[in-house]
Amino acid sequence: MVVTADDHSPAQNPAADSAFLRACRREPVPHTPVWFMRQAGRSLPEYRRVREGIGMLDSCMRPDLVTEITLQPVRRHRVDAAIYFSDIVVPLKAIGVDLDIKPGVGPVVGRPFRTREDLERLRPLEPDDVAYVTEAVGMLTGELGATPLIGFAGAPFTLASYLVEGGPSRNHEHTKAMMYGAPELWADLLDRLADITAAFLKVQVEAGASAVQLFDSWAGALAPEDYRRSVLPASAKVFGAVAGYGVPRIHFGVGTGELLGAMGEAGADVVGADWRVPLDEAARRIGPGRAVQGNLDPAVLFAPREAVEAQALRVLEAARGLPGHVFNLGHGVLPDTDPDALTRLVEFVHERTVR
């Protein structure tokens, strides 16, 4: 089945009029919508319980588990959107790349990608490769009703960094060596990753996801000129591939203060900012015509309640008057966060912003 823009209209999608989707479209909202990156995960005891003895990637391939884990933070925190439980390396695993997610480390690739021959290991992603995603999204949208589901994928640069380095990297030196030293190979690598990413997002939207977020977590490691020349075209290809569905497209990275304008230009409707740039300044850099998402420092949640509220108010003050603000953290929930602090934060933002 092909999903058209019409399928995301209020008549077809019960979440169409939600505060989250309204904010993404820069329409008036009943209250500022809130969700948290990594809201499903180790901060929740119920997550740790259902994951016991099951590997991260195995859990991503089980629709029953994906559905339960995705719903957990919605039930507990009453956030305004669910984010599909998966990982940025799932589509790569699905096409046969030899990789795993090591607890406490992150994605680790068996043989790092360094040469043109390595590109042969990146074949196109077919919907059948991720049939469990289609099934899980279908189950989820049935359960979620008027709460929107956000689909997501890793952006070509961040995926390339894991593939080329072979795992998490502070300096991205092998990645940058390829980007500067073998620009044609680099462009071909990012182009293949763009097609895989686009195909993975399409599967989620066609199954019923109401929005998508492209995580370019490590793009902040790049100078603006390099980002524009060597990365933006591939991310723009991904956004272009899902433009026709009419679902909001969110673009996020860490430490991207100098890239916010370019990240919007890549084709996003909403740009996420981390806590290093005040939200009003972020909105100015992103420019008119796009909503902003962010940007409370996730470490603030370890402070006493009054301090959390004071910092949340700072974010809300900076967002005052902006058409289109989605409240979020500036990066993912840290694993040791007290889940009650997150629940209280959702309540606080809702109370302080009722229109």
Ligand SMILES: Cc1c2[nH]c(c1CCC(=O)O)Cc1[nH]c(c(CCC(=O)O)c1C)Cc1[nH]c(c(CCC(=O)O)c1C)Cc1[nH]c(c(C)c1CCC(=O)O)C2
């Ligand atoms: C860079 C990146 C990855 N994965 C992701 C990114 C982009 C976002 C970001 O910048 O944080 C994206 C991601 N990964 C996960 C989600 C779930 C949805 C949600 O936000 O609730 C999302 C959106 C689940 C996960 N992905 C991972 C976990 C932890 C594994 C576990 O619970 O056993 C979860 C819940 C594993 C993972 N996967 C990755 C890392 C760095 C880790 C952490 C490794 C560790 O510290 O153990 C790669």
